[in-house]
Amino acid sequence: MFFEAELRGVKYRINVNETPSSWKVTLQADGERPELHVISKEDYKELDGAISFLFEGDSYMVDVVGNGISYTVYTRGSYRDIPIYNDEMLLHESLKAGDSLGGPNQLAAGMPGKIVKIMVEEGQRLKQDQPILIMEAMKMENEIRAPREIVVDQIKVAIDDNVETGSVMVTFKH
Amino acid sequence: MFFEAELRGVKYRINVNETPSSWKVTLQADGERPELHVISKEDYKELDGAISFLFEGDSYMVDVVGNGISYTVYTRGSYRDIPIYNDEMLLHESLKAGDSLGGPNQLAAGMPGKIVKIMVEEGQRLKQDQPILIMEAMKMENEIRAPREIVVDQIKVAIDDNVETGSVMVTFKH
């Protein structure tokens, strides 16, 4: 199975093949030669909800959380948010593009929170970085700003509304 | 649903009724009057694989492990092994009686372990408490003895065999 992923600004082409006893994973960083890793399934095991991964002698406990095209991988107190794509994924994404999170013409909540202030009106033309609204989460106020010059279409939230991750708060005109 | 259970030598009749918002549990100890407990489902919730049970103001984190007619209940560093029966359970048990664990005419392993010594022969008549075999588990030798006066039918294990919980090791003549 073929994927593309991006990590710290570098694009990778990744190929995964499963055999009964191992995972064959080819990593190819942009402009580099492909690197094949044959990982025995004994060295890559699920355990306590995580993965115990013995890699080149080193022992890692890894968590992989996510689905679709957005994953987070944790290990040793560190983590990476890694976007990953393949054609099937892109197909699925395009099918649900109508209600995707924070698409180009809408503003969706990146975390659950409560709307404490709205600084714009429907129909208003905004400059890039102009404040749109303030959302409170965990005692902190987060100011959400316009991603570019844009015109507000609908405001779908009111002050004191609680919003969930992904809720569309404001739409923009095309 | 009606059950009988036994705890610390006392027999209990227990009746459980579920309503949308609560559990109605009647406990009746042998020779005592029945005691009805209405437990709100907010006070009895599953959490982190356990049960958070707020009972008469007290907060307990309870684990219930088991199935069939044999349960273990844990809380606050303490636990109880509690046999529980109702007619359905007894029916199920009788259906599989042929291969039940440690029935009257066989000796089954109560824990996983390794056979280190066998002191009897097939056909031998044993006195009550006469040693039958020694099983090793976790660096300890456990001597298994005859439950009563009995005659050995078949010996189904050999020295150095690893046995699992429930493995029949010796059968007796009827």
Next chain:
Amino acid sequence: MFKKILIANRGEIAIRVIRACRDMGIRSVSVFSEADRNSLHVLLSDEAYPIGPAPSNESYLNIDKILSVAKRAGADAIHPGYGFLSENPNFVRRVEEEGLTFIGPKPESMEVMGDKISAKEQMKKSGVPIVPGSDGAIEDVEQLKKVASEVGFPLLIKASSGGGGKGMRYVAEESQLESNYNMARSEAKKFFASDDVYIERFVQSPKHIEIQIFGDSHGNTIHLFDRECSMQRRHQKVLEECPSPALDEESRKKMGEVAVKAARSINYLGAGTIEFIFDSITKEFFFMEMNTRLQVEHPVTEMCTGVDLVQEQIRVAAGLPLSVKQEEVQLNGHAIEARICAEDPVTFAPSPGLIRRCRNPQGSFIRLDSSAFPGYEVPIYYDPMVAKLIVWGRNRDEAIQRMERALAEFSLTGIKTNIVLHKSLIHEEAFRSGEYTTQFIDNEFSGSSDNLFKFVDDRVFLISLAVEAYKNLKPKSTADHNIYSRWKDVGRLEGQR
């Protein structure tokens, strides 16, 4: 001694108090909002009662509800933890009116120390050094200019009832003075309902060093040495140490004595903290404020003195004398605390949500006070701190090494946490040398993701990711052969491009 204590708080500090109660054979009663039925303090306390909806002002700040649970449960004392009602003199009076004991200082102490101007006046009277500045609120622009020229630039304008950096303004030179004065007043009015502001000298290499003090009702007032809390981001403490690496023995002694003097001057009862601003260059220290409650970072003091500060609070509230005398309090070794928060370590944005896995560090010379567990959903309504990791060593180097070990063992996934930030901070030269100031994180630290995420081979991330993404897609592919075939064809075409 009390039979039953109600804890008017949540999260790790409620659990901390529950443990002190258990240690003393006292029953603990916890309260919980609708967002906290599944929180650990509910599970660990002996008793637990609901007190209303998630927002704090309808639950943890609702005095009536808390008192009604206290009476219903038959509690004889209330521990407020920190935050919420812990520094509310009205709450203390209400508790006392109900015939219960408040575990904390007298309301009068809260009042005098709660207002920055009256606190400063009180301290000045007691001979505690304070930052040069205005005596009380600035009346008008004329006085502003006069006092500012005495104090000198740069200076700060602060709200009298303020905190957390709100209503505070930095003034580099005289030309900016009047406009900042007006902005500070309007912010103060907005946040604190009073537009009183004052000015004071801006210390250029400031460290935040505080002294733990303790008074009982038998006339004893002691200090339990110092804590350094200069590792802050926007006035929020991130990492704390006991003792401060910046103090020499003479300064330490003097600061302790001054703190005891300050506490004595108001007949302070219970646990309190005198915060000082320490000038790294001149070695002067000035009174900043007094916190009339237990601090988040109290465990570092416990690790180095062996004194259980929460048990001591309970003893003192019950009318017993302190269990230690000043000369018995020994500073033994070095402790560091890392506040583990549900937040993005790069942007510092809060990251509430479901905790998937939680593998806690263990072992020699470490302590964990955590409210996290697998399957726990960190609510959006409260503080993002989910745990405190505290380590001890015979000296600072040992403690730092143990912090590094414990952070590496700490696996908390599903939400974002600042574990990786702490890993990075303790490697910074400014931290290693002990010379960091309160400005370090905001002005000097390059907390970029490259800097933070240098600890693990990228290939480990990529391989794990790819195998798990494969597993997620595979069942779909095999279950629906058509889609699988179609995808394979697309994949092949793709491969040929």
Next chain:
Amino acid sequence: MFKKILIANRGEIAIRVIRACRDMGIRSVSVFSEADRNSLHVLLSDEAYPIGPAPSNESYLNIDKILSVAKRAGADAIHPGYGFLSENPNFVRRVEEEGLTFIGPKPESMEVMGDKISAKEQMKKSGVPIVPGSDGAIEDVEQLKKVASEVGFPLLIKASSGGGGKGMRYVAEESQLESNYNMARSEAKKFFASDDVYIERFVQSPKHIEIQIFGDSHGNTIHLFDRECSMQRRHQKVLEECPSPALDEESRKKMGEVAVKAARSINYLGAGTIEFIFDSITKEFFFMEMNTRLQVEHPVTEMCTGVDLVQEQIRVAAGLPLSVKQEEVQLNGHAIEARICAEDPVTFAPSPGLIRRCRNPQGSFIRLDSSAFPGYEVPIYYDPMVAKLIVWGRNRDEAIQRMERALAEFSLTGIKTNIVLHKSLIHEEAFRSGEYTTQFIDNEFSGSSDNLFKFVDDRVFLISLAVEAYKNLKPKSTADHNIYSRWKDVGRLEGQR
């Protein structure tokens, strides 16, 4: 200093050593048998390699395999933990032949202290008090009778190469002497391949008190005070304390000095323990044996002295001097350790199997060294100890209270554990008074289930059980209406009986 240490062990002690390595910036290499691929030491170490099948003699006792992994991984030292190869002088020599460093004493020390008779002779020479008894093995029945009449009854016959109570016989009076002698010899022959036995006085109210000693290669030998390990079942330690509640300061000082003298007499290198039998009545103490390795219960000493004994072992093995001098070692407070084992607390039968949930205690002044986690299957092949819970207090009472609190928080389900046994033991009057002897659990403790299980309201168990049993049955009932109806009919008939 070493760059990489291989740990030739498993479970909690392997993890303990991994943590010391991390604290010192040394890479750790773990090894695992086929039964241990999922064990925590594999997950927590920096590197991990398989060494063969589950039985110890094919893996953790297999010197060739361990050395081959050490070479492959490029380790420069090997830490043996306790048990397994830790007291095997042949292993030490093999390690040294490979050019690696063994973290532990010289093989000669192991040899002289490993044989009970030579150990006793060595100690006698060094002026260490030993239990009155035969000088070396008993030659024949004639000598047996002569020495027995000098030593007096009751007495013990022990195997020279024995341990763990095997080959040991109690003789109450002269008439039982000869038969027991013969039985002891035949048992000794069977278990230890040598029928050498010796006799010694039976101490009537014996306590097990041991001294932690440490030697370096620069001529320093120190002790780190005492531990009391009298809470034993059939010679297996259950619960340990530091310091012993039975020693006065004079005995403590004397015992420490004697232990240092004993260690010096064999130029002992590294961590070792001199075990004494202490007569509660006469306050005499006699040398019992020396363990030439780290003890399971070493954390109680660490908690009270602040010295990390494993780091110290590594330092000393690397040729560095000890990090503390005798006069710097301070005994601070009191620590207690509970060994948490996968076993039935009433019958003491092992209880291997799958751990379902594992909620660990946390908070102030406690430490946990555990190899347990949810979903871990405790294997049948090794020791049943899965964790050590250690608590500290400024005094013994504080420590006991904290132990009670931590045990109450400890939730380990799926397997049976002795957590409830510890809860019961620390409530016993003999424990509270500190007067318990090594006979307490075997002879005085009424560890019946009624006694153990008195801590929780029975109704909590019954209600939870009934609701969960209901939930287990309900889906079946509704899914298959016929069975459900039939059962209901039977139930009704049943109800009418």
